[in-house]
Amino acid sequence: MATYDPFRDLDRLAAGFFDARRGPRQMPMDLYRDGDHYVLTADLPGIDPGSVDIDVDGQLLTIRAERTLTAGDGVKWITREREAASFLRQLNLGQGIDTENISARYDNGVLSVMIPVSEKAKPRKVAVTTADDHQVITGRESARTDEPAPVE
Template sequence: MATYDPFRELDRFASTLFDPRRGPRRMPMDLYRDGDHYVLTADLPGIDPGSVDIDVDGQLLTIRAERTLTAGDGVKWITREREAASFLRQLNLGQGIDTERISATYSNGVLSVTIPVSEKAKPRKIEVSTDAESPVIRAHESADAPQPVEQ
């Protein structure tokens, strides 16, 4: 009779979820709106900034990055817990984003992506104007002006 061990199953699930050989890992990120732009910050420690690839296809923003670990020939590892990995994150930008002005910086292991709101999507005031084309007629200026009827 086989027994079910929930901890063994949880360990098996966690090892497959975090196994770098199983494909790209997700990068932890924060996303917030600050005025007329969104700011995305993602943790990418140990990443060569040259390996970061950000592209926009329609309304899909894709961020890819690689962490490679190099060691000289003849190195004898004592312990090796850091692994080479691929990172991937995709976001649907939706409407109202100015995809032409998206910018990114990488500093101290954090990638920051600034995503501006398009001019069309920004809140704006609608000016109320008066009909300047029709002249305002005052009663004392014209004999054709309606006059009150006295009874």
């Protein structure tokens, strides 16, 4: 049984009155790079995995989720602090992302989105050549720079 606390009810009433945004709420998230991909983790407790919707439109990643609360008929609530809500988060991915291979997984209330880096954006080594590696072209034939030119 819950004990009656008039101040908690007053706080909840004031929060409902002053919280004018009744639209989608933001989900807390972390974003980090791990080697050749970025990892986005977002807290979505109590979300049905079937309600999670992830879209990629160009370079815009959109995550939507819906929390619905169900109760049987004739239920008498003692206290109800969780509410049904929709969640929305949009991120601009920028350049250098392989948008075709983004994947997601939902485990224990945490959504993990794997965002791979495109091959063009991955670090790579550049070969360095020296002047000795080039050939010099003379009037008759080509010769390496370390060989003497033919004498006529």
